[in-house]
Amino acid sequence: xxxxxxxxxxxxxxxxxxxxxxxxxxxxxxxxxxxxxxxxxxxxxxxxxxxxxxxxxxxxxxxxxxxxxxxxxxxxxxxxxxxxxxxxxxxxxxxxxxxxxxxxxxxxxxxxxxxxxxxxxxxxxxxxxxxxxxxxxxxxxxxxxxxx
Numbered sequence: 001x002x003x004x005x006x007x008x009x010x011x012x013x014x015x016x017x018x019x020x021x022x023x024x025x026x027x028x029x030x031x032x033x034x035x036x037x038x039x040x041x042x043x044x045x046x047x048x049x050x051x052x053x054x055x056x057x058x059x060x061x062x063x064x065x066x067x068x069x070x071x072x073x074x075x076x077x078x079x080x081x082x083x084x085x086x087x088x089x090x091x092x093x094x095x096x097x098x099x100x101x102x103x104x105x106x107x108x109x110x111x112x113x114x115x116x117x118x119x120x121x122x123x124x125x126x127x128x129x130x131x132x133x134x135x136x137x138x139x140x141x142x143x144x145x146x147x148x
Contacts, residue, residue: 001111008115011071015064019123022060023130026053030134034141046138053134057127064123065095068116078109095120 030049069088072078080103081087090103094116105113 001108004109004111005115007071007075008112011068012115012119015067015119015123018064018067019060019126023057023126026056027130034137043142046142049138050131050134053131057130061095061120061123061127062092065091065120068095068112068119072105072112075109075112078105080105091116096124097121 030053033049066088069084069091072091073081073084073087081090086103090105090113093100093103094113097117097120099117104110
């Protein structure tokens with residue numbers, strides 16, 4: 001159990017680093033593009049920023065779930081996954097806390113799934129917060145430009 005908790009905490013740390021650096025990288029890109037010199041900030045430009053932001057952040061979440069899936073696949077004590085695809089599928093279901101239940105891991109290792117679910121809640125919440133921030137900034141910018 002201690003080994004699984006240690007592995008889980010390490011993977012959580014890795015995924016938080018990925019999400020942190022990835023998020024700050026994306027915010028820098030958005031900051032450069034939002035510094036529009038025109039008075040009129042186009043609705044279509046805002047929409048595309050939101051679409052690109054959603055795709056980028058969901059890609060980060062997907063990469064993080066893949067890391068968990070690879071971890072399940074390579075750990076010697078977990079034999080339920082005969083393919084990497086099955087391990088990644090289990091990871092995505094667990095990361096998003098859907099928990100369909102058609103695939104489970106042995107009781108000796110299931111604490112990892114709980115840790116992944118906690119990680120997924122945290123990182124998906126972080127993704128939602130960033131999306132909301134971009135939307136909020138876009139709306140604020142749009143209203144400021146309407147007043148000018």
